[in-house]
Amino acid sequence: MRIFHTIGMYMLFMLKVFKRPEKGWIFYRETVKEIEKLGLNSIGIVAIISAFTGAVITIQTAYNIENPFLPTYLIGVTARDTILLEFSSTIVALILAGKIGSNIASEIGTMRVTEQIDALEIMGVNSANYLVLPKITAAVLFNPLLCIMSIAVGITGGWAVGVFTGVITTQDYLDGILYIFIPFYITYAIIKTIVFAFIITSVSAFYGYYVSGGSLEVGQSSTKAVVYSSVVVLLFNLILTQLLLS
Amino acid sequence: MIRVVNVSKAFPDRIVLQNINADFEKGKTNLIIGRSGSGKTVLMKSIVGLHEVDEGDIYYGDIHFNALSFNEKKTLRKEVGMLFQGSALFDSATVEENVVYPLDMFTEQTRTEKIERANFCLKRVDMENSNKFFPSELSGGMKKRVAIARAIALNPRFLFCDEPNSGLDPITSILIDELIKEITEEYGITTIVNTHDMNSVMGIGDKIIFIHEGKKWWEGTKDEVLHSDNKEFNDFVFASKLAKQIRYGG
Numbered sequence: 437m438r439i440f441h442t443i444g445m446y447m448l449f450m451l452k453v454f455k456r457p458e459k460g461w462i463f464y465r466e467t468v469k470e471i472e473k474l475g476l477n478s479i480g481i482v483a484i485i486s487a488f489t490g491a492v493i494t495i496q497t498a499y500n501i502e503n504p505f506l507p508t509y510l511i512g513v514t515a516r517d518t519i520l521l522e523f524s525s526t527i528v529a530l531i532l533a534g535k536i537g538s539n540i541a542s543e544i545g546t547m548r549v550t551e552q553i554d555a556l557e558i559m560g561v562n563s564a565n566y567l568v569l570p571k572i573t574a575a576v577l578f579n580p581l582l583c584i585m586s587i588a589v590g591i592t593g594g595w596a597v598g599v600f601t602g603v604i605t606t607q608d609y610l611d612g613i614l615y616i617f618i619p620f621y622i623t624y625a626i627i628k629t630i631v632f633a634f635i636i637t638s639v640s641a642f643y644g645y646y647v648s649g650g651s652l653e654v655g656q657s658s659t660k661a662v663v664y665s666s667v668v669v670l671l672f673n674l675i676l677t678q679l680l681l682s
Numbered sequence: 683m684i685r686v687v688n689v690s691k692a693f694p695d696r697i698v699l700q701n702i703n704a705d706f707e708k709g710k711t712n713l714i715i716g717r718s719g720s721g722k723t724v725l726m727k728s729i730v731g732l733h734e735v736d737e738g739d740i741y742y743g744d745i746h747f748n749a750l751s752f753n754e755k756k757t758l759r760k761e762v763g764m765l766f767q768g769s770a771l772f773d774s775a776t777v778e779e780n781v782v783y784p785l786d787m788f789t790e791q792t793r794t795e796k797i798e799r800a801n802f803c804l805k806r807v808d809m810e811n812s813n814k815f816f817p818s819e820l821s822g823g824m825k826k827r828v829a830i831a832r833a834i835a836l837n838p839r840f841l842f843c844d845e846p847n848s849g850l851d852p853i854t855s856i857l858i859d860e861l862i863k864e865i866t867e868e869y870g871i872t873t874i875v876n877t878h879d880m881n882s883v884m885g886i887g888d889k890i891i892f893i894h895e896g897k898k899w900w901e902g903t904k905d906e907v908l909h910s911d912n913k914e915f916n917d918f919v920f921a922s923k924l925a926k927q928i929r930y931g932g
Contacts, residue, residue, distance in 0.1 A: 552770045
């Protein structure tokens with residue numbers, strides 16, 4: 437029963453969040469700030485993880501297809517499909533759930549326990565809308581760019597390490613990248629990224645917004661935010677994959 | 683004026699307020715006093731609408747606050763300022779941004795007008811030239827002053843202060859009390875202060891309501907405190923040896 441209560445509270449919270457902002461220019465200003473905080477500040481970690489994962493996929497694939505009857509361009513195909521279909525959307529989303537999910541939950545949770553949210557409410561401000569909608573908007577707008585960057589960096593990382601270690605030539609790698617390329621995979625990755633961005637920001641904000649107690653509870657809510665947003669991301673990964681690829 | 687009529691409030695594990703009746707007068711510093719956990723913060727939060735009351739009515743002047751819709755309450759709240767126990771300044775904003783915030787949200791003033799108003803409010807609380815500081819760079823007393831400046835930025839008709847002296851040294855406490863009293867009288871605000879600080883009671887208590895175990899036990903002015911014959915009230919107010927000596931002599 438507890439899960440239904442939580443889902444109900446989450447729905448009511450979303451109704452509070454998705455109201456018309458009090459002032460359009462304040463919403464715009466806050467969204468730009470959140471793009472910097474949640475999006476631009478995540479470029480580094482996403483780029484590093486993407487480059488190394490692309491490299492590892494290339495080496496592992498090469499190691500597993502040491503068969504003269506299998507063409508080496510399959511390394512490029514595998515790297516491309518793994519990065520496009522799963523890594524740059526789902527795995528990056530799980531990484532971001534850890535990074536920005538904990539950030540959001542602890543920021544909003546601290547505002548709750550230090551009565552900053554009460555101060556907003558007293559002023560007549562819809563605190564959920566003011567604090568959360570810019571975060572959701574920023575992530576939904578910017579995370580697809582992170583996803584595209586991750587795809588590019590991952591594939592480049594795979595190429596660089598493949599050529600450097602001599603497991604594949606540039607030409608074979610490029611042939612693999614272009615072999616039976618299905619452009620819809622990019623759309624699929626971006627759709628997943630948008631849905632995951634919404635889940636990470638809204639679930640984390642929910643756990644931060646309803647925290648009560650002190651710093652200990654803020655820490656616990658931050659952990660809950662990461663765990664539950666990751667679980668929901670994985671659940672929706674399954675649902676979206678079935679809906680979009682079957 | 684704010685009127686509280688037969689207000690009761692319970693949480694799942696305990697009853698916090700029982701049949702509280704009180705009038706908080708305009709232009710006066712109205713104090714709600716009581717021990718920690720007596721229910722005074724819940725009473726204040728119920729009056730401002732942060733808690734829904736289980737029973738009873740709250741009136742802001744002639745307006746029946748409980749009966750207002752969400753949007754009507756929102757409109758009324760623009761006339762309410764509140765000073766929180768921990769100041770509740772926005773950590774990520776500077777002093778100026780904190781004071782300008784309600785003006786940004788609820789006025790159509792130009793940027794220059796807002797800055798002028800913020801500077802006026804900051805000057806009123808002796809915090810001029812602190813515009814660019816962040817809350818983390820301020821002392822407890824300075825934070826309270828900035829919070830008062832933010833609370834009065836929109837010229838509120840009602841001011842609520844939840845334990846404004848908590849965590850402050852006695853001299854700063856008195857300064858904050860005097861500031862609240864001055865602002866209340868200067869702008870004719872209905873001010874309600876939650877406190878358990880005896881200096882505040884004797885210094886600024888135009889009207890005092892004593893809450894004990896969720897009930898109102900005593901009501902009077904600071905001049906009537908020394909003549910009270912209410913045991914619970916006297917036990918609270920004259921808890922220290924020095925206070926007992928003042929009250930009972932010897």
